[in-house]
Amino acid sequence: MLSIENTLVSDELITENFVCNISKCKGECCVAGEAGAPLEAEETTYLQKNYVKIKPFLNAKGIKSIEEQGVFVKGADGDFETPLVKGEECAYTVFSDTGVASCGIENAYKQGVIDFQKPISCHLYPVRVQSYEKMVAVNYHSWSICSDACSFGNALKIPVYQFVKAALIRKFGQDWFDALEAYAQKTSN
Numbered sequence: 001m002l003s004i005e006n007t008l009v010s011d012e013l014i015t016e017n018f019v020c021n022i023s024k025c026k027g028e029c030c031v032a033g034e035a036g037a038p039l040e041a042e043e044t045t046y047l048q049k050n051y052v053k054i055k056p057f058l059n060a061k062g063i064k065s066i067e068e069q070g071v072f073v074k075g076a077d078g079d080f081e082t083p084l085v086k087g088e089e090c091a092y093t094v095f096s097d098t099g100v101a102s103c104g105i106e107n108a109y110k111q112g113v114i115d116f117q118k119p120i121s122c123h124l125y126p127v128r129v130q131s132y133e134k135m136v137a138v139n140y141h142s143w144s145i146c147s148d149a150c151s152f153g154n155a156l157k158i159p160v161y162q163f164v165k166a167a168l169i170r171k172f173g174q175d176w177f178d179a180l181e182a183y184a185q186k187t188s189n
Contacts, residue, residue, distance in 0.1 A: 004179045007172065012140035013161040014184040017153030018126055020163075024148035027101025029125060031089040032145055035075050036082030038121040044080050046116050047071040047105075053113050057104040058094060065091040082119065123167035126160060159184065 002009040039047075047054070051071050055063060062085060069083040069091070083091040092104045106118040117123060126146060130137045140160050142150075153163065161168065161180055169177045 002180065002183050004172075004176050006134065007136045007138050007176070009138045009180060010140055011187075013127065013138065013180070014159050014187060016140050016142075016150070016160050017156070017158055018140075018146070018149050018160045018163045019153040019156055019158050020146075021148040021152040022100060024152075025145060026099055027093070028145040029122075029143070030093040030101040030103065032143075036073065036084050036090050037092075037119045038075075039072050039080040039082060039119055040121075041080065043116075043119055044072045050114050050116070054092070054105055054108045057108040057111075057113075058092060059104075061085045062091040062093065062104065117170075120167065120171055124164055124171060127164050127168070129171065 001011060048071055051066070058066070065083050065085045071083075072080050073083045075081045085091050085093075089101065090103075093101050094104045094107065095101055103118045103122065105114070105116065108114045109117045121129070126141050126143065126149070128139050128141045130139070153160070161184060165177065168180070
């Protein structure tokens with residue numbers, strides 16, 4: 001376990017390997033589960049202000065769900081999350097002709113329509129962040145639907161923290177990431 005600023009970081013970010021293998025899983029993380037993607041308070045505000053820009057990148061089922069439930073919902077745990085389509089996929093999920101799930105928010109970002117890539121919880125995955133009163137826990141989340149990503153990461157020898165480098169920097173900053181990387185290099189030697 002590593003302490004950086006007000007965070008406690010699990011060693012699994014360094015010891016476990018991971019690289020998304022979308023051709024195998026087809027974006028199942030956007031579909032599986034019992035709740036939508038966790039959202040930070042400022043993300044809910046962003047979605048409210050920019051939904052009209054994101055809407056053209058969504059499918060009819062997602063639009064209907066969002067317009068019935070709102071651009072975000074309060075989950076069973078009281079935290080904000082994306083709404084689901086009939087208890088299944090995230091309402092912001094879109095599918096390719098081959099059935100691969102992707103994020104309508106991220107598609108709008110890639111087209112330059114918005115300046116928000118996607119919820120940080122999605123960008124960070126398989127890393128999960130849990131805030132407590134005086135600290136933030138940064139943990140690796142192991143999920144059976146990502147077994148191909150673990151195998152691919154093992155084959156390429158890419159640790160979790162390297163796979164989510166851009167997201168960790170987005171969330172915690174470059175200095176924080178540099179401290180994590182220095183620790184990882186020290187412990188792997």
